Amino acid sequence: MEQGLKGALGLTGPEACLAHYRDWAASYDQGFATEMQYLLPAHVAAAFLGAQGQGPVLDVGAGTGLLAAALRQMGFEDPIDAVDFSSAMLERAAEKRIYDGLFQTDITQPLTLTRRYGGIVSSGTFTAGHVGPTALPHLLAVARPQAQFALSINRRVWSLAGFDDALEALGAQKRITDLQLIEVEVYGAAAAQIDSAHAGDRALIALFRAA
Numbered sequence: 001m002e003q004g005l006k007g008a009l010g011l012t013g014p015e016a017c018l019a020h021y022r023d024w025a026a027s028y029d030q031g032f033a034t035e036m037q038y039l040l041p042a043h044v045a046a047a048f049l050g051a052q053g054q055g056p057v058l059d060v061g062a063g064t065g066l067l068a069a070a071l072r073q074m075g076f077e078d079p080i081d082a083v084d085f086s087s088a089m090l091e092r093a094a095e096k097r098i099y100d101g102l103f104q105t106d107i108t109q110p111l112t113l114t115r116r117y118g119g120i121v122s123s124g125t126f127t128a129g130h131v132g133p134t135a136l137p138h139l140l141a142v143a144r145p146q147a148q149f150a151l152s153i154n155r156r157v158w159s160l161a162g163f164d165d166a167l168e169a170l171g172a173q174k175r176i177t178d179l180q181l182i183e184v185e186v187y188g189a190a191a192a193q194i195d196s197a198h199a200g201d202r203a204l205i206a207l208f209r210a211a
């Protein structure tokens with residue numbers, strides 16, 4: 001299996017995804033995120049706070065905890081829970097001691113979490129080879145009324161995987177309101193030296209509220 005980012009974006013199913021992140025967890029922060037100047041978690045955190053997002057927050061596909069770390073760095077003090085189906089990634093996240101609860105769960109299935117969230121955030125999870133729009137209803141089911149969402153969706157899969165249609169349908173059904181899209185760069189300039197195929201990747205941050 002191909003290592004790192006290239007391998008991640010070509011994943012073909014949940015078992016391949018789990019195996020990939022088991023091998024990638026140890027080097028994810030110092031290798032991938034540092035070398036590629038991975039900006040996305042900070043963009044999502046800023047968008048969430050800019051929309052006056054409040055906790056308790058659920059970080060979806062939390063990985064090693066970079067999004068929660070960005071929120072904390074920006075002064076956010078409300079409780080944050082992590083959900084991810086990779087125990088290896090969650091172990092790295094736990095070491096940072098910034099999460100209240102860490103839950104090993106597959107978000108493509110209905111969630112059994114007992115807390116109801118005022119904010120739901122995600123960076124890097126809705127991308128090629130990862131999670132599609134079928135997860136959105138599961139997230140809405142654990143959201144408080146008017147909960148603020150800030151979810152990054154890679155530009156490559158926005159239409160291809162049907163995120164555009166899924167969000168439009170949720171709006172038409174009045175299950176979400178106030179949809180706003182912010183386009184951002186996923187990586188900084190240094191990424192061009194490391195991986196020219198993905199260095200220019202862009203993502204849409206979907207900001208919306210639960211009805």
Ligand SMILES: C[S@@+](CC[C@H](N)C(=O)[O-])C[C@H]1O[C@@H](n2cnc3c(N)ncnc32)[C@H](O)[C@@H]1O
Pocket residue numbers: 017021040041060061062063064065066067083084085086089105106107108122123124125130131
């Ligand atoms: C690219 S990483 C992003 C991690 C972190 N949010 C960040 O921005 O660094 C994608 C994460 O999604 C998780 N993931 C992929 N499919 C998942 C699923 N079906 N349920 C829960 N987590 C999933 C992976 O285990 C991985 O930690």
